Amino acid sequence: MTTEQFDAEGFLRNLLALGWRWSGTVPGLLVHPTDHDFAVRYDGPTERLTLSPELEAYIARVIPTPASRGRFWR
Numbered sequence: 161m162t163t164e165q166f167d168a169e170g171f172l173r174n175l176l177a178l179g180w181r182w183s184g185t186v187p188g189l190l191v192h193p194t195d196h197d198f199a200v201r202y203d204g205p206t207e208r209l210t211l212s213p214e215l216e217a218y219i220a221r222v223i224p225t226p227a228s229r230g231r232f233w234r
Contacts, residue, residue, distance in 0.1 A: 168207045175200065 175190055183189040183199075192198035197214040211219070 168202065168209050171209070172200070172202060 172190060179193040180190050180200075181193060183191050188202045188204065190200045190202065192215075195214075197212060198218065199212040199215060201210040201212075202208075203210070
């Protein structure tokens with residue numbers, strides 16, 4: 161568990177700026193503009209974000225690259 165401070169509302173604003181949209185049927189659910197399986201649920205009172213299982217699986221496949229390495233680092 162991370163102990164860093166996280167600005168959930170700022171993160172949601174960034175997603176909205178990237179084209180994500182609030183669901184018209186489910187309150188607090190932000191969906192990807194083209195793949196609605198990718199979603200983030202926002203719980204306002206606790207300021208917690210929950211990822212959809214599909215988005216969580218997609219993020220788990222991301223390979224972190226050190227900042228000092230180039231794009232094609234192995």
